[in-house]
Amino acid sequence: MMTSASRIAAGIGLLAVAALPLAVHTFxxxxxxxxxxxxxxxxxxxxxxxGWSLMGRxxxxxxxxxxxxxxxxxxxxxxxxxxGLTPWLGMPVSIALAVVVGLLVGYPCFRLxxxxxxxxxxxxxxxxxxxxxxxxxxxxxxxxxxxxxRRYDGGLSLYAFQFEPNRVLAFYIVFALWLLGIYIWLRVDxxxxxxxxxxxxxxxxxxRSVGVDVMREKxxxxxxxxxxxxxxxxxxxxxxxxINTDTIAGLGLSLNIVFAVIAGGIGVALGPTVGAVFTxxxxxxxxxAIQGSATMKAWFGSSALAIDQGLYGLxxxxxxxxxxxxxxxxxxxxxxxxxxxxxxxxxxxQAVTANRAA
Amino acid sequence: MDCQLDIFFLEAVLNxxxxxxxxxxxxxxxxxxxxxxxxxWICYAEVVMIGMYGINFAYKGGxxxxxxxxxxxxLTAAAGALLHYLVIRPVLDAAPINQxxxxxGVLFFLQAxxxxxxxxxxxxxxxxxxxxxxxxxxxxWARILAFLVALACMLVLWLFLSRTYMGTAIRAIAQDRQIMxxxxxxxxxxxxVTSAIGGGLAGLAASLMVLQYDIYPQVGLQFGPLIFMxxxxxxLGSMIGGFxxxxxxxxxxxxxxxxxxxxxxxxxxxxxxxxxxxxxPQGLFGSKS
Numbered sequence: 342m343m344t345s346a347s348r349i350a351a352g353i354g355l356l357a358v359a360a361l362p363l364a365v366h367t368f369x370x371x372x373x374x375x376x377x378x379x380x381x382x383x384x385x386x387x388x389x390x391x392g393w394s395l396m397g398r399x400x401x402x403x404x405x406x407x408x409x410x411x412x413x414x415x416x417x418x419x420x421x422x423x424x425g426l427t428p429w430l431g432m433p434v435s436i437a438l439a440v441v442v443g444l445l446v447g448y449p450c451f452r453l454x455x456x457x458x459x460x461x462x463x464x465x466x467x468x469x470x471x472x473x474x475x476x477x478x479x480x481x482x483x484x485x486x487x488x489x490x491r492r493y494d495g496g497l498s499l500y501a502f503q504f505e506p507n508r509v510l511a512f513y514i515v516f517a518l519w520l521l522g523i524y525i526w527l528r529v530d531x532x533x534x535x536x537x538x539x540x541x542x543x544x545x546x547x548x549r550s551v552g553v554d555v556m557r558e559k560x561x562x563x564x565x566x567x568x569x570x571x572x573x574x575x576x577x578x579x580x581x582x583x584i585n586t587d588t589i590a591g592l593g594l595s596l597n598i599v600f601a602v603i604a605g606g607i608g609v610a611l612g613p614t615v616g617a618v619f620t621x622x623x624x625x626x627x628x629x630a631i632q633g634s635a636t637m638k639a640w641f642g643s644s645a646l647a648i649d650q651g652l653y654g655l656x657x658x659x660x661x662x663x664x665x666x667x668x669x670x671x672x673x674x675x676x677x678x679x680x681x682x683x684x685x686x687x688x689x690x691q692a693v694t695a696n697r698a699a
Numbered sequence: 700m701d702c703q704l705d706i707f708f709l710e711a712v713l714n715x716x717x718x719x720x721x722x723x724x725x726x727x728x729x730x731x732x733x734x735x736x737x738x739x740w741i742c743y744a745e746v747v748m749i750g751m752y753g754i755n756f757a758y759k760g761g762x763x764x765x766x767x768x769x770x771x772x773x774l775t776a777a778a779g780a781l782l783h784y785l786v787i788r789p790v791l792d793a794a795p796i797n798q799x800x801x802x803x804g805v806l807f808f809l810q811a812x813x814x815x816x817x818x819x820x821x822x823x824x825x826x827x828x829x830x831x832x833x834x835x836x837x838x839x840w841a842r843i844l845a846f847l848v849a850l851a852c853m854l855v856l857w858l859f860l861s862r863t864y865m866g867t868a869i870r871a872i873a874q875d876r877q878i879m880x881x882x883x884x885x886x887x888x889x890x891x892v893t894s895a896i897g898g899g900l901a902g903l904a905a906s907l908m909v910l911q912y913d914i915y916p917q918v919g920l921q922f923g924p925l926i927f928m929x930x931x932x933x934x935l936g937s938m939i940g941g942f943x944x945x946x947x948x949x950x951x952x953x954x955x956x957x958x959x960x961x962x963x964x965x966x967x968x969x970x971x972x973x974x975x976x977x978x979x980p981q982g983l984f985g986s987k988s
Binding site (some may be wrong): 462654 | 800927960
């Protein structure tokens with residue numbers, strides 16, 4: 342599938358990402374922590390977005406992933422705080438729980454063929470249910486004030502999976518996580534399941550009639566997607582050392598996930614990552630711009646933080662109307678057209694088909 | 700907190716019915732838009748929020764409340780038409796989920812715009828209508844008024860849809876989107892009118908809500924998910940269904956909140972909704988398709 346040239350390119354790209362802490366250390370030595378934090382945020386959210394896009398690309402537009410990230414973060418932290426269970430066991434438990442919830446909601450949805458906006462609104466109800474349950478259990482979860490994992494060994498401990506003070510370590514942890522996400526995405530992309538799910542999303546009856554077990558395929562991808570988002574949520578909690586329902590559970594988060602993936606590009610491996618870079622840099626860039634400018638501060642005051650949300654909204658509208666394939670998807674299209682003009686198109690298409698078959 | 704079948708329980712049940720009137724009115728506008736245009740405005744509650752701010756400023760600017768409410772309704776009707784013209788029309792032929800997401804973008808935008816323009820402080824009109832006490836049970840006049848206005852409005856909308864030419868055309872296009880343009884009906888104009896009516900209903904709901912609730916940029920998040928749930932539970936596009944579903948949901952909220960914490964009332968309502976969807980995926984009164 343991969344030509345040797347693209348293998349080399351991927352290798353160089355990976356090395357470049359892995360070397361980012363070094364670059365930050367060299368060029369931004371005075372604000373190293375901040376830039377590392379930005380990179381960590383990007384990679385961590387890229388992982389969560391990638392998890393969502395596993396379902397999203399097959400037309401399973403879920404607004405329920407804010408529930409899965411919430412389960413991942415809260416179950417891990419609560420097990421640590423109240424049962425003394427190390428996150429190394431707590432995270433698998435939280436992932437298992439998220440997968441079970443995903444399957445419990447997914448099975449009837451797929452059985453009854455609830456799709457499109459019915460599916461989106463039903464999963465939205467799941468998000469709200471989980472968010473309200475978290476707030477309702479305020480004796481343990483701190484309600485809407487949020488909670489934090491009990492610090493252990495100065496916040497830097499293998500046993501407690503706490504690593505926030507060491508940003509370089511944190512970077513490599515989320516880097517590994519991100520790699521895992523891309524690996525899973527590529528594995529799904531190259532599996533038979535992907536063709537089955539593509540077929541099912543186009544015409545479920547036709548897919549069924551040629552022997553695709555649609556239910557099984559959809560449940561598989563739901564379990565994978567929910568589990569990834571739970572893991573992402575759990576790591577988020579361990580890194581931030583503070584979680585609340587606004588940052589890691591709820592409708593706003595669910596919509597954010599969808600927006601970032603659409604902005605980046607839903608059908609490409611690095612689309613969610615590009616979406617994460619785009620949204621994080623947009624938010625941080627605006628924050629820095631406003632903090633640095635006395636005029637902007639005076640104009641917008643305390644509500645300045647709403648600017649990035651407003652721009653998100655505006656861009657989401659523009660993306661869906663004018664660029665539904667997202668930044669990376671559209672970029673790849675341009676690149677292909679540009680190359681297609683240079684080379685002979687039919688020959689190239691044949692090569693692509695041959696590669697697919699191989 | 701215990702739950703006994705006493706007078707407070709009855710009070711909760713009756714307050715639930717009053718709340719249902721308001722929720723039914725909110726669901727009505729969304730249902731009308733869905734039934735005719737086949738698009739879910741996920742930002743519907745944010746249009747209500749715009750209306751609430753409009754009424755707030757008109758009232759504090761010195762206008763009498765009724766005039767402020769009318770202005771608010773006109774404002775949201777214009778907002779609805781504008782929303783359709785600018786955002787929905789370009790994606791009318793896109794996948795349904797894109798239509799839903801694009802209004803999600805509008806949700807973000809309107810919330811942020813309200814935060815930037817009006818700040819995050821809670822605002823209130825400061826109108827106190829008081830409450831009526833019946834046999835140790837207290838009901839606020841604002842809720843009773845909201846209930847009555849919502850019922851009256853539903854009656855008016857029903858008359859409009861069944862008795863006027865425009866209403867008939869709207870019902871016809873809801874039944875068959877393809878054939879109506881062939882019959883010489885201008886579907887673009889109908890969509891625009893429907894969006895304006897839907898927006899106007901949001902404004903009417905807003906004028907009832909400013910009497911009971913604080914106004915803040917995120918107020919929509921408190922009602923938005925509830926409204927979708929009611930519409931889907933009743934069967935998207937079915938106005939009778941939405942009406943009945945709003946009573947079911949508001950009873951869950953009212954009784955659940957009185958017996959446990961407020962969140963549990965809502966949480967149980969959402970859980971009930973999910974289970975109900977698995978039993979009747981097309982909604983209580985939706986047609987099977």
